[in-house]
Amino acid sequence: MFIRSLSVPVNSLLKDADPSISKLSRLGITTVSDLLLHYPRDWEDRKHFVPIKDYKKSHVYTQVKVITREFIGYGYTRAMKVYIEDEITPDKNIQAALMCFNLAKRPWIEKQLLPDTSHMIYGAFKYSKYGELQCSSFEYGPVSLSKNFGKILPVYPLTSGLTQKTLRDLTEKALKKFIEKTENELPFEIIEKYNLLSKKDAVREIHFPSLIENIEKAKKTLIYEELFYLEVMVAKRAIERRRMKNQLTVNNEKLTMKSELTALLNEDSKNDFTSLQTRLIERLPFELTKGQKDAALEINCDMKSDVPMARLLQGDVGSGKTLVSFLAALFAVEKNEQAAIMAPTELLARQHAENAAKILEPLGVSIAFLTGNIKAKGRKELLKNLAAGKIDIAVGTHALFSNDVEYKNLKLVVIDEQHRFGVTQRALIMSKGKSPNLLMMSATPIPRTLALTVFGDMDVSVIKDMPPGRKPVKTHLAKESNEDKVYNFIKKELKQGRQAYFVYPLIEDGDEIKDAVSMAQRLSKEIFPEYKTALIHSKIPEDEKKQTMDDFRKGEIKILAATSVVEVGVDVPNATCMIVEHAERFGLSALHQLRGRVGRGQDQSYCFLVYSDEYTEDGKNRLIIMLKNNDGFVIAEEDLKMRGPGRFTGTEQSGYLELGIANPIRDIEELQRAREDVFSILENDPDLLLDNHRVIARVLEEAPPFGYAGF
DSSP states (O other), X not given: OOGGGOOOBGGGGSOTTOTHHHHHHHTTOOBHHHHHTSOOSEEEEOSSOBOGGGTXXXXXXXXXXXXXXXXXXXXXXXXXXXXXXXXXXXXXXOOEEEEEOOTTTOHHHHHHSOTTOEEEEEEOOEEOTTSOEEESSEEEEOSSOOTTSSSEEEEOOOOTTOOHHHHHHHHHHHHHHHGGGOOXXXXXXXXXXXXXXXXXXXXXXXXXXXXXXXXXXXXXXXXXXXXXXXXXXXXXXXXXXXHHHHHHHHHHHTSHHHHHHHHHHHHHHTTOOOHHHHHHHHHSSSOOOHHHHHHHHHHHHHHHSSSOOEEEEEEOTTSOHHHHHHHHHHHHHHTTOEEEEEOSSHHHHHHHHHHHHHHHGGGTOOEEEEOTTSOHHHHHHHHHHHHHTOOSEEEESGGGGOTTOOOSSEEEEEESSGGXXXXXXXXXXXXXXXXXXXXXXXXXXXXXXXHHHHTTTSXXXXXXXXXXXXXXXXXXXXXXXXXXXXXXXXXXXXHTTOEEEEEOSBSSOOSSSOBHHHHHHHIIIIIOTTSOEEEEOTTSOHHHHHHHHHXXXXXXOOEEEEOGGGSSSOOOTTEEEEEEETGGGSOHHHHHHHHTTSOOSSSOOXXXXXXXXXXXXXXXXXXXXXXXXXXXXXXXXHHHHHHOTTSOOOHHHHTTSOOSXXXXXXXXXXXXXXXXXXXXXXXXXXXOOSGGGHHHHHHHHHXXXXXXOOO
């Protein structure tokens, strides 16, 4: 069987009423399959000795002898300092100590770490401010090899209350019980071609490697396999779209004169907007940019075809992608079809709905706003009208594809900020219509190579220009110790009637760094007492968030203290100042999105990136990139360079797909190899009927990766 077919509940490996069950579910682990596919994020080499004298190179793993010990404090604060020497590689010039705190809760330590006893230890050592080499977080065991020593151990992503020991023990049980029954998921020719491991060996070695070099072999196998099936999804859709287009061409060629006339008509129509679209464009107080026009006409051309559209619309923050999506929706409405526009947050969805109502309802278009927070009575009536076709355009969050939502004739699906939605979510909204057109939008530029491989079945439109009259946002870097100068500058802007955002990395309880809750109070009471300040973050109820944003848009609130919840889509032209505190803690994508919240009116706007005195080299480089560049596409490329092919990426970029171990950016070479292999197989054997390829068909039928629903 395939690993994803192992639907045995994970609690079968646990004792009854074990509290770990609920904690595992927080990690998405409910079955044995989930457990085995929960890969380690790192490994601890407890097989090869690292003496204390090499503490700078890595964690120390060695055999030590307790020389003496001393006790500090009393009662619950009582601690013990254990002086040790390295027995494997003695060095009389290095004296080290193990710091043992919370003795009241761990009385056995005092009884075990006795003078003249020997132990195996594993831990990180560093010099204290008093000049003593110490380790306060360590594991120890008997000299005779125990379960936690003499081997390479996995280090897993955890959740609160779950330990490495629990996950290691469970995974070891699952491997012993099930791994031998698992089958390969790649064709034998591919395994042989790249000298990959078998599936069972790869999974075994990724969790508990027998040799340190086997980690890379296991990773190579599992990464390639994951990308292979990603490309199977892309290729099947691409080949099907190509087949449909070719079929249309053949049918047209049978009617030569008619096809020539159709071609001429189609050529002319490439430059035409529909009646409803023209009425909207004429009502706008500004002209469309060239990029907006080109993108809208490309979408029109797609939607005239009998082949469903699959198009990715890229454009920098503030380039006017939303208006292009409204034009696309009008094309559908004019053909008595429905459109659904899906946004990742209720805040952004509500803004889209309000803007759509403002500019589209005067044209006679019916707009509905649908989220999970709509009350039962109103929801029932809305769903009834949606199913009856009385609503033309539905705007909302993931609630648009809830089980009870039905559309009469859904023919256009628009997904805004597409990288924030998983494959399954996209598939669910697409399933609400019969082969609907798909328009995905992204303000996070996608590198060309990645666009070709991950979105290889899609056409791509790019809006490169910005609406006329907008001035580039001026970016300044400021040390935290100089923030008074920033506050004085903001006061001048506020006096001129402008508004400002203050963004913090945490909602509250920031012991060492500023947080939104405490700083909102400080801004209103100490720094800007004469101006109304409000607070917004993800934990605030939606009704309260809506009221706050409405008041901010009206200018009744002058200062908005927030977390990155304002990162996407918030549009207040009078807000000219964006202050990001602890900016070194934000990724480039988030910083660029935050800066894009200002500069939306005619006045000059400013972004202040306030950084702490303690920052990493990467943090410093990100801030310099932001200082030097306003172009999101340049920033995306710099981001890619910084992350590098050998580093794991953060959530901003990895959000393109829900992958377990592969990363399309880091593993771009593997992705390209997988793409070539998959297209070669499917072009020669599209129905996967050859014996060598039956395993692919079986995987798709019995244990589909990503839910195998397409994008």
